[in-house]
Amino acid sequence: xxxxxxxxxxxxxxxxxxxxxxxxxxxxxxxxxxxxxxxxxxxxxxxxxxxxxxxxxxxxxxxxxxxxxxxxxxxxxxxxxxxxxxxxxxxxxxxxxxxxxxxxxxxxxxxxxxxxxxxxxxxxxxxxxxxxxxxxxxxxxxxxxxxxxxxxxxxxxxxxxxxxxxxxxxxxxxxxxxxxxxxxxxxxxxxxxxxxxxxxxxxxxxxxxxxxxxxxxxxxxxxxxxxxxxxxxxxxxxxxxxxxxxxxxxxxxxxxxxxxxxxxxxxxxxxxxxxxxxxxxxxxxxxxxxx
Numbered sequence: 001x002x003x004x005x006x007x008x009x010x011x012x013x014x015x016x017x018x019x020x021x022x023x024x025x026x027x028x029x030x031x032x033x034x035x036x037x038x039x040x041x042x043x044x045x046x047x048x049x050x051x052x053x054x055x056x057x058x059x060x061x062x063x064x065x066x067x068x069x070x071x072x073x074x075x076x077x078x079x080x081x082x083x084x085x086x087x088x089x090x091x092x093x094x095x096x097x098x099x100x101x102x103x104x105x106x107x108x109x110x111x112x113x114x115x116x117x118x119x120x121x122x123x124x125x126x127x128x129x130x131x132x133x134x135x136x137x138x139x140x141x142x143x144x145x146x147x148x149x150x151x152x153x154x155x156x157x158x159x160x161x162x163x164x165x166x167x168x169x170x171x172x173x174x175x176x177x178x179x180x181x182x183x184x185x186x187x188x189x190x191x192x193x194x195x196x197x198x199x200x201x202x203x204x205x206x207x208x209x210x211x212x213x214x215x216x217x218x219x220x221x222x223x224x225x226x227x228x229x230x231x232x233x234x235x236x237x238x239x240x241x242x243x244x245x246x247x248x249x250x251x252x253x254x255x256x257x258x259x260x261x262x263x264x265x266x267x268x269x270x271x272x273x274x275x276x277x278x279x280x281x282x283x284x285x286x287x288x289x290x291x
């Protein structure tokens with residue numbers, strides 16, 4: 001028994017079954033990511049001045065990953081077009097390029113971007129102790145320029161035993177440039193090219209610290225949402241790559257020989273999902289990396 005409208009369009013919708021299904025699924029995905037993005041916006045708007053991190057992500061790497069995903073959207077369309085023109089060899093080339101782009105995106109995220117966050121460290125200073133660390137915060141300078149205050153000192157933690165040993169009363173941090181030179185006008189805005197930590201060491205008493213953490217989800221609402229959204233997005237990328245790998249297996253070759261239009265429809269549906277994944281990243285990149 002053949003299922004109707006797997007290849008031809010339904011007369012009532014003008015779409016074949018799989019395309020209707022993917023659009024319904026993408027509608028649920030819009031609600032999922034829309035809720036997460038809305039939560040991020042509301043928490044950022046309601047945060048106290050100085051307490052919402054910015055300029056902590058690697059913009060060039062995020063930019064590169066953005067172009068990689070855009071390129072993969074182009075190659076998946078070319079793969080589908082090759083099937084429609086019955087050019088199977090070109091289809092396999094473009095599909096392999098799509099898989100490669102998705103794999104590069106995940107490798108960069110998992111082996112470079114995420115590990116960097118867990119190597120960086122930040123301490124939020126108690127409000128009554130901010131004056132004590134004015135040399136690292138530069139709040140008088142920022143106030144004169146009508147800029148938001150700084151309440152966090154960031155860098156690389158030297159004495160890691162301070163995290164677990166209650167007998168260690170101080171944090172020793174190799175400062176980021178923004179805290180090493182807080183009154184430098186170049187530190188007023190985040191840098192496009194990330195700056196390495198300086199050789200300047202700050203000693204911060206634990207009694208003056210409101211909260212201290214590496215840049216993990218527990219660091220702040222910012223990183224909690226960052227890891228939630230980018231992690232969920234990464235799972236979507238992984239799912240898309242696995243589907244595309246399936247389309248390269250011999251089973252898909254046999255399907256092409258039997259009914260090339262059926263395989264073209266499958267690739268089109270998977271491509272729509274992939275375009276949505278890329279669209280989500282187009283929102284992630286400016287919200288987290290640029291603003």
